[in-house]
Amino acid sequence: MKKTVFFSLLLLCTVQTVMAQQWQRARRQGYTSEVLTHDPVMAWEDGVCYLYSTGNNIQQMTSTDMRQWKYCPPALKEAPEWALKTVKGYRGHTWAPDIIKGKDGNWHMYYSCSSFGSNNSAIGHAWCTSLEKGDWKDTGMVVESSRKDRFNAIDPAVVIDDEGRAWMSFGSFWDGIQLIRLKADMATVDKTFKQQTIASRPKNTPRDTLAPVAPGSKAIEAPFIYKREGWYYLFVSWDYCCRGLRSNYKVMVGRSKNVEGPYLDRNGTPLTQGGGTLVYKGDEKYSAGGHSAAYRMPDGREIFICHGYSKEFEGESYLVMKEMKFEDGWPVLEDMKSGMAPYMNEPFAVWPSAPEDCRIASSDWMERKDDGNRFNRVQIPTMEPFPALAQGGRDGAEQGSARRAVIVCPGGAYSILAYEKEGQEVAMWLQRMGYDAYVLAYTVPNNREQALRDVQRAIRLARQKGAEEVGVIGFSAGGSLTARACTRWDEQTYAPEDDADMLSCRPDFGILIYPAYLDEGEGGTLTPELRVTADTPPVFVFGTEDDKLYSGPSCMTFVPAMQKAGAPVELHYLPRGGHGYGMRRGAGRIWPTLCETWLSSLHRKAGGRR
Numbered sequence: 001m002k003k004t005v006f007f008s009l010l011l012l013c014t015v016q017t018v019m020a021q022q023w024q025r026a027r028r029q030g031y032t033s034e035v036l037t038h039d040p041v042m043a044w045e046d047g048v049c050y051l052y053s054t055g056n057n058i059q060q061m062t063s064t065d066m067r068q069w070k071y072c073p074p075a076l077k078e079a080p081e082w083a084l085k086t087v088k089g090y091r092g093h094t095w096a097p098d099i100i101k102g103k104d105g106n107w108h109m110y111y112s113c114s115s116f117g118s119n120n121s122a123i124g125h126a127w128c129t130s131l132e133k134g135d136w137k138d139t140g141m142v143v144e145s146s147r148k149d150r151f152n153a154i155d156p157a158v159v160i161d162d163e164g165r166a167w168m169s170f171g172s173f174w175d176g177i178q179l180i181r182l183k184a185d186m187a188t189v190d191k192t193f194k195q196q197t198i199a200s201r202p203k204n205t206p207r208d209t210l211a212p213v214a215p216g217s218k219a220i221e222a223p224f225i226y227k228r229e230g231w232y233y234l235f236v237s238w239d240y241c242c243r244g245l246r247s248n249y250k251v252m253v254g255r256s257k258n259v260e261g262p263y264l265d266r267n268g269t270p271l272t273q274g275g276g277t278l279v280y281k282g283d284e285k286y287s288a289g290g291h292s293a294a295y296r297m298p299d300g301r302e303i304f305i306c307h308g309y310s311k312e313f314e315g316e317s318y319l320v321m322k323e324m325k326f327e328d329g330w331p332v333l334e335d336m337k338s339g340m341a342p343y344m345n346e347p348f349a350v351w352p353s354a355p356e357d358c359r360i361a362s363s364d365w366m367e368r369k370d371d372g373n374r375f376n377r378v379q380i381p382t383m384e385p386f387p388a389l390a391q392g393g394r395d396g397a398e399q400g401s402a403r404r405a406v407i408v409c410p411g412g413a414y415s416i417l418a419y420e421k422e423g424q425e426v427a428m429w430l431q432r433m434g435y436d437a438y439v440l441a442y443t444v445p446n447n448r449e450q451a452l453r454d455v456q457r458a459i460r461l462a463r464q465k466g467a468e469e470v471g472v473i474g475f476s477a478g479g480s481l482t483a484r485a486c487t488r489w490d491e492q493t494y495a496p497e498d499d500a501d502m503l504s505c506r507p508d509f510g511i512l513i514y515p516a517y518l519d520e521g522e523g524g525t526l527t528p529e530l531r532v533t534a535d536t537p538p539v540f541v542f543g544t545e546d547d548k549l550y551s552g553p554s555c556m557t558f559v560p561a562m563q564k565a566g567a568p569v570e571l572h573y574l575p576r577g578g579h580g581y582g583m584r585r586g587a588g589r590i591w592p593t594l595c596e597t598w599l600s601s602l603h604r605k606a607g608g609r610r
Contacts, residue, residue: 033425033583035061035069035319038307039096039155039222039291043107044298045131051319052097053307058111060134066321066336068428075109075136080124082140087122089115096155096222096291103164107131108186110142110156110168116242119145119152123170125187139187142168143180150175151197152221155291158182159225159232161259169198169234172221176200176272177236179260198261199223199236199254199271226294228302231255231329234263234271235279237290237306244315249290251306252276253331266330279331280306280322287311289320294331302326304333312585347382347441350457352497354380372420374412378441381454383407383461386427386437404508404603405436405467407458411476411516411580415445421582422475429583429592430473433599438462442481453494455485456505464500469508476550476580479515480527483558486510486537487530509602510539513591514547514579518554526561536567540598542591544577551579570598 038054051061057074079092095112102108106127114121122144126136145153152172160166166182177200181193201218222237233255239248254263254271262270269275282288286308296302301323308320322333349355365377408430410422417423419441427437438461442454455472462470474482489506496502520527541559543551555573562569572594577587 032069032071033067034589036316037061037319038317040305040307040319041098041293042295042305043099043101043131047298048132050099050131052099052109054093054095054097056092056094058094058097058109067425075134076111076126076138077136080113080138080140082138083113083122083124086141086144087113087115088120089118098157098224098293100158100160100166102127102166102186103160104186105129108158109136110158112154112156114152114154119147119149119172119174121145121153123153123156123168127187142182142187143170143189151178151195155222157224157293158186159227159259161227167225167259169223169225171197171223173218176218176220177223177234196260197272198263199234199276200274201238202274222291224293225259227259228296228326231257232259232263233294233331234261235292235294236271236276237292238276239288239290241288241290244309245287245311247288247309247315248281249288249309250281251279251290251292253279255329277330280304280320280333282308285311286318286320287315294324303336304331345385347384347439350381350383350440350454350461366419372418372425375417375419375441375444378417378444381443381457382441383438383458384424384427384441386424386431386439388431388434388436403436403467404434404469404471405438405462405465406430406471406473406511407455407462407507408437408439409442409455409472409474409478409481410439411474411478411514412444413516414448414451414477414480417441417444418475418580418582421584422478425583426473426475433596436462436465436467448481448484449493451481452484452488455481456489456493457501459485459505459507460500460503463503471509471511472507473511473513474515475513475582476516479512479551479554480517482507482510482512483515483518483530483539486539487532490535507537509537509599511595512539512541512543512554512558514543514551514577514581515541515554515558516550519557521557524553524557526557530558530561532558532561532565532567534566536562536565538568538602539570540595541569541571542573542587542594543571544574544579544587546576547579549579 040053043050049063049066053059057076060072060075061069063069083090090113097111099109109126111124123142125142126138128136143153145151151174154172156168156170158166158168166186168180171177176197178195179198180195181190183190201220219239220236224235226233233253235253238250238252241247241249254265256263265275266277280289289306289308292306294304304322304324306320307317309315310318321336323336325332365375367374367376408423408426410417410419412418423439427439430437440458443450459470472482472485486507518527541555543555545552559569559571581588
C-alpha cells in the first residue's frame with residue numbers, strides 16, 4: 001500500500017459540494033438522520049413510524065427510533081389516472097397527504113392534486129390493509145374545487161369524533177378552512193352535512209405582492225384537527241410557505257368542544273374572524289415553519305411536527321419534531337428529549353468476570369441529555385453490536401469479500417461517554433455500509449489505562465466473532481483512545497483471561513474524528529505514550545483549525561509524526577467546525593462522505609472488496 005498523507009483545506013464551495021454528495025449517497029444507501037420533507041404526516045404500525053409527505057406519488061420514509069429514517073419507494077405506485085385527466089396542471093407531484101386508521105381496521109390516505117396558485121384542485125382517497133405491505137388501492141376523488149368556488153380543495157386532514165364519524169378539514173387561502181363530513185366508507189362526502197368555513201383570515205389583511213395571483217390576501221391553509229381530553233384543537237398555518245429563508249409561515253391554533261366549531265383562540269376570538277394563538281413560527285434552526293400535525297405516540301408522549309426552512313441549509317425544508325405539552329389547556333412545544341431506546345441492541349460484557357446481565361448493571365449510570373444518552377460512569381465495560389445490514393452477500397458485504405468490523409469509541413474527556421451521539425448513531429452509519437459495528441462503553445471516569453485494556457479486548461472479541469479485519473473509530477477522547485490502540489497494540493497491558501486474548505489487538509485501521517489529547521508532550525509535542533512507527537496501521541484524521549483546544553493541535557501534532565514514520569495517514573483539516581458535532585451538524589455532515597471514500601480506497605488497495 002502506498003503511504004501518503006493528504007491535507008485538505010476545504011473552502012465553502014467545496015463544503016457545499018461534499019454535502020450535496022453526501023445527500024445523494026444517503027439516498028442511495030437509504031438512510032438519513034436529517035429529513036428533507038414538505039407537509040409531513042405520521043402513522044405507527046407494529047413499532048415502526050411511517051412518514052408521508054409531498055412528493056411524486058407521495059414521499060414515504062420509515063423509522064424504528066424516530067432518529068434514523070429509511071427512504072422508501074413512493075406510497076402510490078403511479079399518479080392517479082382520474083387526477084391526471086381531471087385536474088389541470090397536475091402531473092403526479094402530489095401534495096399534503098393525511099393518513100388515519102378507520103373503524104374498519106384499514107388505513108385511509110387522503111392527498112391533494114393541484115397546481116400552485118390555482119384552486120383547480122381535488123382531494124383523492126386510497127386505502128390499504130397494512131402500511132408494511134403498502135397495498136394501496138385508489139378509490140378516486142373525494143372533493144374538488146374550481147374557479148367558480150370560493151375555496152381550494154387541498155391540504156386534507158381527517159379526524160374521527162367520539163361518535164365514530166369521520167370529518168375532513170381542508171383548504172387554502174380564498175374563504176379559508178373548510179369542513180365536510182364523510183360517509184362510513186371514509187371515501188365519499190356525506191351531503192346531509194353542509195360544507196362550512198371553520199377558519200379564515202380578515203379580508204383587510206395587507207396584500208403580499210409575492211402572493212399567488214388568484215387567492216388574494218387571506219393567507220391561511222394546512223388544517224389539522226387533534227382530539228384531546230374532550231377538546232378539538234384546530235391547527236392552521238398562516239402566511240407564506242415555499243420561499244426558503246423568505247418564508248414567514250407560522251402555526252396558529254384554536255379549540256372547540258365540538259368538531260364543527262366554533263373554534264376560538266386563547267383570547268376568545270373565533271378563528272373565522274382571524275383569531276389564532278401562536279404555536280410555532282421557527283426557532284434558532286428554522287426561519288419559519290408550518291403545515292403541522294399532532295399525535296399521541298405509542299409511548300404516550302404527544303408530539304407536534306411540521307416542516308421548517310433551515311437557516312443552515314439556505315432555506316431547505318426539513319422535518320421539525322417537538323414534544324407537545326399542554327399548559328392551561330393550550331399546546332406548548334419543547335425539544336424532543338428522547339427518540340431511541342437507551343439500548344437498540346443487547347450489549348454484552350467485554351470481560352469474562354462481569355455479571356451476567358451487564359445491561360442492567362450499566363443502565364443506572366445512563367443519563368438523558370439534550371444531545372442524547374450518555375454514561376456518567378462505566379464500571380462494567382460493554383459492547384453493543386450493530387450487525388451489518390444485508391445489501392448483497394454476507395451481512396452487507398459483497399460476495400466473497402472480507403468480513404469487517406469497527407469498534408466505536410465515544411468521546412467525553414475520559415469522564416463521561418456521549419454514547420448516543422458519538423456511539424449508536426455512528427454504528428448505524430457503519431452497519432449500513434456493510435460493517436459489523438460495536439459501540440464500546442469503556443471504563444470512565446478517569447481511567448485511561450483501563451480504557452486502553454477495554455479497547456484492546458474489544459478488538460480481540462470482534463476477531464473471535466468472525467471479523468477478518470477490525471478497525472477502530474473514536475471521537476474527541478475516543479479519538480485519543482483510538483490513537484493509543486493504533487500505537488500501543490504490541491504491548492501486553494493485561495494478563496490473558498481466555499482464548500480471545502490469544503488473538504491480535506492490532507487494529508487494521510483507525511479513524512480519528514476531532515481527536516483530543518494527542519499533543520500532551522513537552523511544549524505541545526506528541527503525547528509520549530503514542531509510539532508511532534512504520535507498523536502503525538492506516539489512519540484517517542478529521543479536525544478543524546478553530547477547535548483550538550482539541551483537534552486543531554492534536555491533528556497538527558499526530559499527522560506529521562505519522563508522515564515522518566512512513567505510516568499511511570489521510571488528514572482533512574477544515575478552517576471551521578468546532579468540536580463535538582458527531583454526525584449531526586456542520587462538519588458532522590462532511591466527514592462521513594470523506595471517510596467512506598477513504599475506506600473504499602483502503603480496502604481496494606488491500607486487495608479486498610467491500
